[in-house]
Amino acid sequence: MGPTPVGNPLPVKKRTWRGPTAIHLLDHDILCIIFSFLGFFDLVRCSAVCKSWNAIIKRSKLLQVLYLKQLKENSVGFSSSTSGLEESLSRYLEELAMEHHRQALLEAPSIHIDQWTAHSVRADQCRMKMGLILTGVGDKVMRLWSLESYKCVEEYSIPDSCPLVDFDFDESKIVGLIGTRLCLWRRNGQMSTFPSHQGTYMKGLCMRYLDPEAVVGCEDGTVRVFDMYSRKCSKIIRMHPEPVTCLSLGDDQLILSGSSLGRITVSGYSSDQWKTTLRPTDSTGIKTLCFNPCSHLVFAGTTAGYTSCYDLRMMRRLWETRVSPNVVYSLQHLSNDKSTLVIGGIDGVLRILDQDSGEVLSSYVMDHDASSSSSRHAHGVIKRRIGKRLSRDASVDQIPRSFRPSITCLAVGMKKVVTTHNGREIRVWKFKK
Numbered sequence: 001m002g003p004t005p006v007g008n009p010l011p012v013k014k015r016t017w018r019g020p021t022a023i024h025l026l027d028h029d030i031l032c033i034i035f036s037f038l039g040f041f042d043l044v045r046c047s048a049v050c051k052s053w054n055a056i057i058k059r060s061k062l063l064q065v066l067y068l069k070q071l072k073e074n075s076v077g078f079s080s081s082t083s084g085l086e087e088s089l090s091r092y093l094e095e096l097a098m099e100h101h102r103q104a105l106l107e108a109p110s111i112h113i114d115q116w117t118a119h120s121v122r123a124d125q126c127r128m129k130m131g132l133i134l135t136g137v138g139d140k141v142m143r144l145w146s147l148e149s150y151k152c153v154e155e156y157s158i159p160d161s162c163p164l165v166d167f168d169f170d171e172s173k174i175v176g177l178i179g180t181r182l183c184l185w186r187r188n189g190q191m192s193t194f195p196s197h198q199g200t201y202m203k204g205l206c207m208r209y210l211d212p213e214a215v216v217g218c219e220d221g222t223v224r225v226f227d228m229y230s231r232k233c234s235k236i237i238r239m240h241p242e243p244v245t246c247l248s249l250g251d252d253q254l255i256l257s258g259s260s261l262g263r264i265t266v267s268g269y270s271s272d273q274w275k276t277t278l279r280p281t282d283s284t285g286i287k288t289l290c291f292n293p294c295s296h297l298v299f300a301g302t303t304a305g306y307t308s309c310y311d312l313r314m315m316r317r318l319w320e321t322r323v324s325p326n327v328v329y330s331l332q333h334l335s336n337d338k339s340t341l342v343i344g345g346i347d348g349v350l351r352i353l354d355q356d357s358g359e360v361l362s363s364y365v366m367d368h369d370a371s372s373s374s375s376r377h378a379h380g381v382i383k384r385r386i387g388k389r390l391s392r393d394a395s396v397d398q399i400p401r402s403f404r405p406s407i408t409c410l411a412v413g414m415k416k417v418v419t420t421h422n423g424r425e426i427r428v429w430k431f432k433k
Contacts, residue, residue: 020378031061039390040066041100063419064089065344077355094336096310097414100433102339103413106362108348113366115427116150118143126420127168128411133418134169135426142174144187147413147428150382156185163423168209175228177207182214182226188195191306206248213269217244224267225255238276239265248289248298255369256298256310258286266312279317280338295338297355301328301395307343309358320357323351330333330410342417344407348415350387350429363390364429387429 035043035057043066047057057063067089094289122138128147131157136142136156142164144154150403158164167173174185202220209215213234214226221242225235240259241301248256253269262282267275279286284304290299296312305324310317324345331343340361341353350360370386388395396404406423417429 006264015111016370028056031056032062032309034184035062041096051101061192063093067092098337098339101334101337102318104431104433105340108433111364111389112430112432113385113427114150114382114386114430115425116382117424118145118152118426119424121317122423123201123420123426124422124427125167126411126418128413128418129173130143132169133411133426133428134174135365135420136167136176137164138422142176142374147376147416148430151377154187155335158280159183159191165204166207168207168214170209170211172202173228174318175207177216178205180204182207182216184228193227199397205243206247208249210249211250215249215255217242217245217247221259223247223255223257223267235269237267237275239267245286246289247355250291250292254291256289256291258289258300260285262286262302264289264298264310266298276315278312278315279308283300287327289339290333292333292338292355294336295355299333299341301331301343301345303327305345307331307353307358308339309355313375314430318356319352321358321360323353323360324349329406329408332410332412334412334414342410342412344410344419346406348401348404348406348421349390349396350407350410350419363394364388365390365396366403367397368400 010362025145031053035046038046041148043057043062061386090421111252118135119139123135124137125135127134131147133147134142135144135145142156143152143157145151145352146153151260156174158383159178163180165177165179167174167176171314172187176183176185183191185191196320199347202218204218204221206217212228214228216224216226218224221238221240221244223239224233226232227234238262242259242261242327244257244261246258253268255269257265262279262284263277265275265277278298279300284302284306286300288301289298298310298312300308300345304321304329305326306322307328308317308320323343324347326346328345330341331341339355341355343351343353348365350364351360353359354361364387366387367386373384405423407419408422409420411418415433419427422429
């Protein structure tokens with residue numbers, strides 16, 4: 001049974017835990033005994049299984065006990081106050097998670113690639129948040145998928161008048177750039193457009209959304225900031241003489257924009273009087289941008305296959321690496337990760353770079369020599385392929401294009417990457433450590 005036809009959005013489905021009944025029958029004390037035998041990272045993973053396990057682990061203070069034990073073994077000083085310990089534990093858990101993520105991307109002994117037909121025409125873009133994947137651009141619908149089951153949980157129709165250019169979402173709504181208008185879909189499927197005198201502008205080429213503002217990069221070189229609640233354009237900022245091709249937003253009201261002539265400009269939401277140029281005009285255009293607020297680093301991908309890094313504090317370039325023979329379409333890192341950067345482009349190779357140096361640490365493609373398997377669910381067939389790591393001297397041109405279609409967009413999650421390829425299928429790369 002395929003997805004609901006266009007125009008009939010699927011109802012919102014509540015995600016419920018469907019684990020074995022025996023789990024719910026285990027006594028609190030028995031669970032505590034079982035948990036006490038686990039290591040630090042396994043205990044953290046158990047705390048994310050369900051609310052009851054999370055509550056038991058928190059109440060028993062098992063994480064704090066293991067953390068204090070590690071500090072004592074390493075002769076590290078620590079705060080005796082509860083708030084100081086919790087803050088220190090929180091930082092440690094974040095660092096531990098980022099290290100496991102890095103090790104998985106670089107040293108995973110196996111890479112599973114799950115792919116399925118997500119659209120009847122094609123999908124050019126993807127976003128991933130909160131265990132959900134949103135795909136679209138190129139089709140008359142956007143579809144929201146469960147990252148756990150790969151089931152289509154919601155579907156959003158695109159008006160026939162104009163094509164979808166860009167989109168983003170949060171827990172309650174989807175924001176889309178359609179031609180010269182901004183559109184808003186509630187998670188119940190209802191769509192509304194901005195008033196014509198507020199939501200219409202010179203042709204939009206890209207959009208980013210960070211509640212409560214949506215920022216649109218336009219063909220005339222301006223960036224327009226829209227308040228999603230008043231539905232008004234609150235600011236128009238002249239960023240470039242040429243078209244704005246990509247955007248990235250910072251938590252502290254920073255707007256970073258790339259242009260068709262290779263310029264990268266930084267501005268604030270509040271005033272276009274404060275504006276600076278990170279990269280002057282170049283022969284190659286900027287195709288994608290990514291900003292890491294943890295390290296204040298800006299990453300850019302160009303139409304000539306180069307990836308570069310700029311330090312926003314020193315306002316200078318740190319490194320530049322040519323990673324692809326042609327366009328770099330998308331680059332991204334996991335939130336709070338200051339070590340790895342995932343890149344995809346026209347040659348279809350998924351590359352992992354070091355954020356500090358620009359060194360290519362690992363490169364992956366689908367293994368065309370390995371066998372595959374498939375399974376069927378309510379929305380189609382899930383094909384499971386195997387990914388392989390390329391050697392540094394590997395000839396990419398010798399790999400069939402059907403196994404390395406151009407990566408037009410990617411989204412990074414914990415030990416996984418979602419990719420779209422301007423085709424009907426989307427892929428989820430899982431790095432098993």
